[in-house]
Amino acid sequence: MVVLKDLIISIISEILNSPVNDFTKISETKSWDSLKTMQIIMALDEEGIFIPLEKFASIESVQDLINLANKN
Amino acid sequence: MNINTLLISSSKAIGEETYASSGYNTWVQELITAQFSGNQPEAVFLILYGRELVGDVTIPDWKEVKLTLDQYLATIKTFSEDHKDIPLFVSSLDIQHDRILPLSAPRLEYKIESYWRSALEEIGVPILEIAEIARNMGRDKFYSKRMWYLGSIPFSMAGEKAIAEEISRAWNALKGKRKKCLVLDLDNTLWGGVIGEDGLQGIELSSTKEGARFRDFQKRIKDLKDQGVLLTIVSKNNEEDAMEAIREHPDMVLREDDFVIIKANWEPKPVNIQNIAKELNIGLDSLVFIDDNPIERESVKNALPEVIVPDFPKDTSTLESFAIEISKRYFPVLKLTDEDLNKTNQYKVEQKRNEIKQKSMSIEEYLASLEMKKTFRQIDESDVTRAAQLTQKTNQFNLTTRRYTESDIWNMLKSEDHQVWIGELEDKFGSYGKVILAIVKLEEDTAIIDTFLMSCRVMGRNIEKEFLNEIEKEMVSKRKAQIIAEYIPTPKNSVVKYFWAENGYTELENKSESVTYKKYL
Numbered sequence: 347m348v349v350l351k352d353l354i355i356s357i358i359s360e361i362l363n364s365p366v367n368d369f370t371k372i373s374e375t376k377s378w379d380s381l382k383t384m385q386i387i388m389a390l391d392e393e394g395i396f397i398p399l400e401k402f403a404s405i406e407s408v409q410d411l412i413n414l415a416n417k418n
Numbered sequence: 419m420n421i422n423t424l425l426i427s428s429s430k431a432i433g434e435e436t437y438a439s440s441g442y443n444t445w446v447q448e449l450i451t452a453q454f455s456g457n458q459p460e461a462v463f464l465i466l467y468g469r470e471l472v473g474d475v476t477i478p479d480w481k482e483v484k485l486t487l488d489q490y491l492a493t494i495k496t497f498s499e500d501h502k503d504i505p506l507f508v509s510s511l512d513i514q515h516d517r518i519l520p521l522s523a524p525r526l527e528y529k530i531e532s533y534w535r536s537a538l539e540e541i542g543v544p545i546l547e548i549a550e551i552a553r554n555m556g557r558d559k560f561y562s563k564r565m566w567y568l569g570s571i572p573f574s575m576a577g578e579k580a581i582a583e584e585i586s587r588a589w590n591a592l593k594g595k596r597k598k599c600l601v602l603d604l605d606n607t608l609w610g611g612v613i614g615e616d617g618l619q620g621i622e623l624s625s626t627k628e629g630a631r632f633r634d635f636q637k638r639i640k641d642l643k644d645q646g647v648l649l650t651i652v653s654k655n656n657e658e659d660a661m662e663a664i665r666e667h668p669d670m671v672l673r674e675d676d677f678v679i680i681k682a683n684w685e686p687k688p689v690n691i692q693n694i695a696k697e698l699n700i701g702l703d704s705l706v707f708i709d710d711n712p713i714e715r716e717s718v719k720n721a722l723p724e725v726i727v728p729d730f731p732k733d734t735s736t737l738e739s740f741a742i743e744i745s746k747r748y749f750p751v752l753k754l755t756d757e758d759l760n761k762t763n764q765y766k767v768e769q770k771r772n773e774i775k776q777k778s779m780s781i782e783e784y785l786a787s788l789e790m791k792k793t794f795r796q797i798d799e800s801d802v803t804r805a806a807q808l809t810q811k812t813n814q815f816n817l818t819t820r821r822y823t824e825s826d827i828w829n830m831l832k833s834e835d836h837q838v839w840i841g842e843l844e845d846k847f848g849s850y851g852k853v854i855l856a857i858v859k860l861e862e863d864t865a866i867i868d869t870f871l872m873s874c875r876v877m878g879r880n881i882e883k884e885f886l887n888e889i890e891k892e893m894v895s896k897r898k899a900q901i902i903a904e905y906i907p908t909p910k911n912s913v914v915k916y917f918w919a920e921n922g923y924t925e926l927e928n929k930s931e932s933v934t935y936k937k938y939l
Binding site for chain 2: 351355381384385387388389391399402
């Protein structure tokens with residue numbers, strides 16, 4: 347699902363205002379806090395990409411978001 | 419609810435620093451104490467989530483709900499009365515119906531919503547139309563259950579964007595950021611078809627069926643005209659064809675009288691538009707150009723980049739909504755003044771005066787023939803709105819270009835060390851309204867003229883000198899030894915560069931951003 351991955355990465359990059367990639371982790375990114383994760387999920391919602399709510403706490407990286415999106 | 423994400427989109431929409439109350443439901447406390455965590459806000463926007471405000475009543479009891487609402491309304495009322503200097507906007511309530519009820523059960527939601535609305539209107543607090551937005555967008559799109567359960571955010575991204583735009587509109591209205599003039603095309607804009615080819619019978623304009631979309635569009639534009647927006651036409655047509663349609667077509671809503679300038683010719687549109695700006699004596703950035711033809715729009719965008727050129731809807735059945743969007747985005751207004759209501763008429767009367775001017779022998783003769791009557795005085799409560807408007811809109815004859823809101827003017831009215839002067843002018847043709855303003859700060863033995871401005875429509879009447887004299891006389895009677903005045907240059911006010919010098923003021927200090935003058939009394 348190449349297209350989906352690229353969309354997710356571009357949305358995250360825009361919200362964080364800096365480029366991210368497959369390997370970016372929340373703990374290693376200064377500007378990424380829980381508010382930002384909220385914004386990311388909101389933006390993904392808008393695109394019809396639904397991250398299951400119950401997994402919110404387990405999100406630690408860009409890869410997690412991509413995996414959770416794919417499961418849908 | 420959590421409004422941190424809304425805060426971010428609002429900040430982007432307004433372009434100003436915004437701050438949100440922390441925690442949940444701390445707004446009541448903040449309004450009671452008027453303490454916003456140490457911030458001095460320029461405006462307060464209260465966005466309420468209906469469902470949370472009123473609670474999930476299992477057995478709806480109007481008396482109980484009313485009690486809750488009245489408590490909130492009392493807080494809002496007290497705040498708005500005690501703090502006229504901090505404009506407060508409160509959202510309308512949208513109460514979603516979630517309980518499962520039989521068809522015939524009474525519905526409390528609408529009663530709650532309308533009670534809330536009427537109370538706000540009575541208090542005099544302007545309303546943010548959140549409920550209307552939710553319904554127009556569709557609650558499914560506006561709200562997000564997912565975001566609510568995840569982080570107590572009631573709205574979807576689209577919902578937040580719409581709220582941010584509404585806040586931005588209220589902010590622009592507060593700041594007087596309103597365009598002045600609509601420039602309209604005719605063919606396929608105010609009617610369907612081309613008048614030069616289809617003729618009076620052939621153009622699409624009627625009260626029912628397809629032609630009605632253009633008629634409804636015209637109705638909304640007429641609303642704007644009635645609210646002080648100037649209407650002009652720029653159309654590539656023979657003048658006779660255009661005028662025939664405007665005058666004779668039975669389903670035209672807008673008639674010749676509604677327009678201050680009609681340019682139906684074969685000149686390039688940017689040339690016509692530039693002339694309109696010159697004739698009306700307003701900046702190009704005060705014009706909004708509406709034309710169905712993308713080529714015409716491009717040419718104006720390229721030649722006159724300051725003119726606002728919105729895209730035209732491809733689906734003309736949305737023309738009425740398009741007009742409403744344009745009004746919200748470019749012509750937001752909080753309150754209308756008498757000057758607004760009379761705008762078009764004012765310009766027409768001015769055109770009449772200009773005709774006389776052309777025929778007069780000299781300026782003195784012309785001015786004398788006008789039989790002008792001037793009233794200069796300090797402001798009272800009824801002048802506050804117009805005074806603020808003058809500071810926000812006047813660009814050319816404006817010595818310092820300081821912009822003030824109504825609450826700023828209120829504070830000056832109440833303050834012992836400020837005097838706000840206003841002048842009204844009328845002549846034998848009619849009244850110009852309140853057209854000249856000065857704000858004077860009083861110190862021990864010095865008066866400082868913070869603001870001195872005059873509406874461009876009364877330039878050349880020489881009333882500014884008399885107005886200044888009145889103020890100087892008052893300063894003498896108040897035993898001030900001297901007056902300090904400033905000229906702050908801007909791209910638009912070079913016309914007043916030597917005003918102070920010409921009126922007996924000597925230069926004190928000359929810096930690049932401002933020149934200070936002094937006059938001994």
